Structures are given as C-alpha cells and as structure tokens.
Amino acid sequence: SYVLTQPPSVSVAPGKTARITCGGNNFGSKSVHWYQQKPGQAPVLVIYFDSDRPSGIPERFSGSNSGNTATLTISRVEVGDEADYYCQVWDVTRGVFGGGTKLTVL
Amino acid sequence: QVHLVESGGGVAQPGRSLRLSCAASGFTFSSYAMHWVRQAPGKGLEWVAVISYDGSNKYYADSVKGRFTISRDNFKNTLYLQMNSLRPEDTAVYYCARDPSRIVVVTSTFDYWGQGTVVTVPS
Numbered sequence: 001s002y003v004l005t006q007p008p009s010v011s012v013a014p015g016k017t018a019r020i021t022c023g024g025n026n027f028g029s030k031s032v033h034w035y036q037q038k039p040g041q042a043p044v045l046v047i048y049f050d051s052d053r054p055s056g057i058p059e060r061f062s063g064s065n066s067g068n069t070a071t072l073t074i075s076r077v078e079v080g081d082e083a084d085y086y087c088q089v090w091d092v093t094r095g096v097f098g099g100g101t102k103l104t105v106l
Numbered sequence: 107q108v109h110l111v112e113s114g115g116g117v118a119q120p121g122r123s124l125r126l127s128c129a130a131s132g133f134t135f136s137s138y139a140m141h142w143v144r145q146a147p148g149k150g151l152e153w154v155a156v157i158s159y160d161g162s163n164k165y166y167a168d169s170v171k172g173r174f175t176i177s178r179d180n181f182k183n184t185l186y187l188q189m190n191s192l193r194p195e196d197t198a199v200y201y202c203a204r205d206p207s208r209i210v211v212v213t214s215t216f217d218y219w220g221q222g223t224v225v226t227v228p229s
Binding site for chain 1: 141150153155198206211212213215216220221
C-alpha cells in the first residue's frame with residue numbers, strides 16, 4: 001500500500017519560514033494536495049496539484065513537488081498558522097493521507 | 107457558497123449499523139464526486155470511500171470494504187454512508203468532502219468539507 005511520510009512536528013518562530021515535507025515513492029506521477037486542520041475544526045485545502053492555491057488562501061502558502069518529496073512552505077509565519085497539516089495523494093482507487101505534521105509557532 | 111452538513115452519528119454497539127447523511131447545498135451536487143473521510147480521536151485523517159457524480163463508480167478503503175456502502179441521491183442533494191458490522195476501531199469523526207472532479211481521477215482531492223459527525227462504537 002502507498003505510504004506518505006511526514007515529520008510529526010515542526011516548530012518555527014513568528015515571521016520566519018516553515019517547511020513541511022511529505023515523502024512518497026514515484027511522486028512525479030502524482031499530484032500532492034495539502035490540508036490545514038485547526039483544533040476542533042474540519043480540514044481546509046490550502047494547496048492542490050502540488051503548488052496551486054485555492055481562492056482565499058494567503059500567498060504565504062506555497063507548495064512544490066520534486067523527486068520523492070513534496071514540500072509545503074509557509075512564509076512569514078503567523079500565530080494563526082499553528083495547526084496540523086496533512087499531505088494527500090490519490091493512489092489508483094484510494095485516497096492516501098500522510099500522518100500529519102503539527103506546526104508549532106513559538 | 108458550498109455547504110455540507112453531516113448527520114446520523116451517534117453511539118452504536120459493536121456489530122450494529124448506522125447510516126450517515128451529508129446534505130449538500132450551494133453547488134450542483136450531481137456534477138461532483140463525493141468522499142467520506144474519517145478521523146479517529148487524536149489521530150490523523152483516513153480516507154473511507156468515494157462515489158462518482160452519477161453513482162456508477164464506488165471505491166472503498168480496505169478497512170471498510172464489505173461493511174460500508176456509499177451512495178447518493180442527486181434529487182435530494184444528499185450523500186450517504188451505510189455502516190454495518192461496526193467495530194470499535196470505526197470510532198471517529200466522519201466528514202463528507204467534495205471532489206472537484208465528476209469522477210475519480212489521479213488528481214482527486216477534497217476542496218470542501220463538512221463539519222463532521224461523531225460515531226462511537228464502544229469496546
């Protein structure tokens with residue numbers, strides 16, 4: 001079964017840049033999507049098709065996909081960005097999520 | 107604006123059944139594939155099932171295959187998840203989510219989510 005690997009946690013100071021990685025095999029053939037989930041809330045799509053941003057998502061959020069690693073980058077991090085972040089791909093006939101990364105804003 | 111509202115959650119004993127519903131509004135429901143995604147307490151997201159825009163194609167996670175059935179009523183703008191033979195490990199918040207595509211494609215994603223309904227199966 002297809003597996004996506006994320007670091008359990010990432011910490012960053014306000015105003016700095018946070019990078020959250022997502023590892024998987026043969027990423028080049030897949031589109032990677034990213035979700036933000038704050039405590040007690042439903043997930044929100046923040047990046048789709050590797051690097052596209054839905055309307056309403058700040059330009060501070062960006063994505064990239066190269067080789068076997070996709071990266072969600074959050075520039076000029078704000079306290080309100082503190083949340084769990086999940087990467088996701090579609091594998092043949094099923095959806096696959098990474099284990100999630102807790103972003104802590106110090 | 108897109109609005110998805112889940113209902114039907116509750117407490118069910120092991121081996122019993124529940125049916126979840128997801129009422130959709132603010133978009134042409136019959137033009138989109140729809141998914142169920144769940145999240146066990148304190149855990150990550152787990153994809154459960156998907157149905158194409160017309161109900162002709164359905165796929166399931168291995169963990170629920172043969173026990174859960176996804177369906178839709180495009181006249182009522184409602185998505186369903188029939189959950190049979192429930193197990194304690196099915197305890198989770200269940201979200202319905204919209205796919206931007208009509209059918210399941212390699213780029214499938216979830217662009218809108220409901221607020222979820224809680225299912226508890228005590229051990």
